[in-house]
Amino acid sequence: VGTHSGYSYFLTIALVFVFSCLILADKQINPFSINRPVRQKRSSVSRYMALTGVKCAAIHTAIYAGVQIVCTYIYVDNDIMSEKGFMKVMPLYALALFTIFTVSIMFYLVLYVFTGISYLAIFITVAINIGIAYFVRGDFLYGGITVLDYMAMGEPVNITVFLIYQMINICIAAVL
Numbered sequence: 001v002g003t004h005s006g007y008s009y010f011l012t013i014a015l016v017f018v019f020s021c022l023i024l025a026d027k028q029i030n031p032f033s034i035n036r037p038v039r040q041k042r043s044s045v046s047r048y049m050a051l052t053g054v055k056c057a058a059i060h061t062a063i064y065a066g067v068q069i070v071c072t073y074i075y076v077d078n079d080i081m082s083e084k085g086f087m088k089v090m091p092l093y094a095l096a097l098f099t100i101f102t103v104s105i106m107f108y109l110v111l112y113v114f115t116g117i118s119y120l121a122i123f124i125t126v127a128i129n130i131g132i133a134y135f136v137r138g139d140f141l142y143g144g145i146t147v148l149d150y151m152a153m154g155e156p157v158n159i160t161v162f163l164i165y166q167m168i169n170i171c172i173a174a175v176l
Contacts, residue, residue, distance in 0.1 A: 010142050011130060011133050011134060013097075013133065013142065014129035014134075014142070015126060015129075017064060018100065018101065018126055018129050019126050020060070021056065021057065021060040021101045021104065022104060023122065024056050024060060025053055025057075025105045025108065026118050026119075026122060028052050028055075028056055029056075029112075049109060050106070050109070053105035053106060054102055054105075056101075056105060057105055058098060060101055061094050061098040061101055062094070064097060065090060065093060065094040068090075069090055084151050085151060086151065089147055089148060089150075092147045092162060093144075093145060093147050093148055095144070096147065096162075097145060099141070099144065099166050099169035099170055099173070100129075100141055100142065100144075100169075102169075102170065102173045103169055103172055103173045103176070104129055105173075106173045106174075107128070108121050109176070110176050140165070140168075140169075141169055143165060144162060144169075
């Protein structure tokens with residue numbers, strides 16, 4: 001597992017994986033469907049879209065983190081993984097990825113409703129993610145995925161601060 005706190009990794013997440021997550025969400029979420037508002041209230045439709053977005057983020061996170069776990073166990077000795085506490089850190093890493101994907105999907109939904117063009121909303125969301133990943137790159141949004149670097153260097157992870165930042169990201173997604 002390479003570095004998870006460099007510019008290139010943040011930009012890879014912001015460009016490639018957020019883009020693929022938004023494409024997955026776009027195929028499942030359609031806020032302009034005529035059938036839903038006829039059968040349900042607007043609040044039910046909004047809740048359905050938000051829950052579908054969260055489900056898409058969870059599926060994308062499970063696939064992405066699962067592939068990393070499997071590939072790491074194939075190529076790295078189990079003794080090294082247990083010594084470094086790899087399986088203790090991976091749920092934290094998956095939580096950080098989940099919050100990135102959830103915030104991105106919720107922002108995409110807001111843009112999609114305002115613009116009415118899904119691909120424009122995807123490109124604007126990816127561009128904003130690239131800006132956050134490149135210019136902010138602190139504890140906000142992308143800072144949680146550096147937890148694997150702390151594990152590799154043997155530094156302790158302050159789980160309380162990590163969870164507070166992830167709760168802030170989830171609150172941002174909830175507001176969106």
